[in-house]
Amino acid sequence: MSPKNIRVMITGVTGMVGEGVLHNCLHHPDVTHVLVITRKPSGVLHPKLKEIIHNDFYDLSPIRHDLAGYNACFFCLGVSSVGMKEADYFKLTYTLTMHVASTLNALNPDMTFCYISGAGTDSSEKGRSMWARVKGKTENDLMKLPFRKVYAFRPGFIKPMKGLTRTHALYKYINWMFPIGRALYPAGFCTLEELAQAMINISKQDYTKKVIEGKDIIKLAAVG
Template sequence: MAETQPLRVLVLGATGLTGGKVVNGLLERSEVAEVVAPVRRPTGVDHPKLTQPVVDFDDLAAHSELFDVNVIVCCLGTTIKKAGSQEQFRKVDFGYSLKAAGLGRSAGARAFILMSAVGASANSKIFYNRVKGELEDAVRELGYPYLSIYHPGLLLGQRQEHRTAEALGIKVMPLVNRALLGPLVQYRGIEAATVARAMVNEVCGLATTADPVVGRQVWTYPEICRLAGDEPGLI
């Protein structure tokens, strides 16, 4: 049996829909020794394995010591409406994420798991997808030995803030999913809890791998379901 090396994991976007579930899942696993979850303001959450430093995301380099971890899970993300402009959206989704990835690589992190989006491409005509694709390309250039990118469709789950368009999409998604077959299956809506379980399982699998290496690995709906331990269903 392979020897297990307890992991120190940093989670970005820990107060978001998926990131919060990733943090909770990691805290329950014996493969994880510590979860570092930088936040903008105190959350009041207390756990012996959880470190939640309050940081200025505009100056992540001032907190470079936090990135001395084995694995980074990046679930950072916003919307153009919430950010206020395309420029601010890009600062969060691209700028913060890439800066964190660079700090982690410089500190010796071996694995980076990135929440992106289905349709992400630097060549996309859609601004949101183009920014996501540009981030993927930039992170690949950092040379992480293990890089895993998630391409979920619409994330289903109860958010703290109300997003009208997403709320409408969630209501019709069970019907839409049934129509998305074959190559269109990657566009199915998926529960944020499923994506989080997949990420947690993937992270914990690295505890038995001394020097993980993987190519440009991208997970879509079917693979995410399998990583989560679910059969790819219709919802």
């Protein structure tokens, strides 16, 4: 991949993380093309941006011909497990993600696939926490796909970006904690800008670890 010719596909742009990642990609000089696949319009207009509205992520066949020619995917699509049964969460987290990733891998085998997971994910798939087991299985099976590279990002507390509109309500009340948390436990606290920049940078150059923890996010964001 040319370090100055990143053609990226992004999912989940109507969520806080996806919105921030999209914003940073559109303003990064090394990102030349951005394809967004979304169930509802993002409301963003930019010369780099192509947006496809598609409701069924379990069936990408109607838009398959539009998905080739990209060398990075930033998979930011996800749901909260709160109040969900494991079977439903598994379908929306594991089954959906693996279907999208398998489709993209067949079309773009040289792609770098970056998956937004979460701090506390259970790689053993055997712990008590349902969401952590499902996320762990998703990470593990994504890494079995023959992409050029697969990275699982595990951010903890994410400081939102000013000016964006899709910040989780919780962060509006606890954002004051960020300076304290960053000072006491920097590995668990990153900004949304750092997360987005780390994903862009890891697409330009390889990283030795496949699971990207908070301290790796901060380190990668500072590269270049």
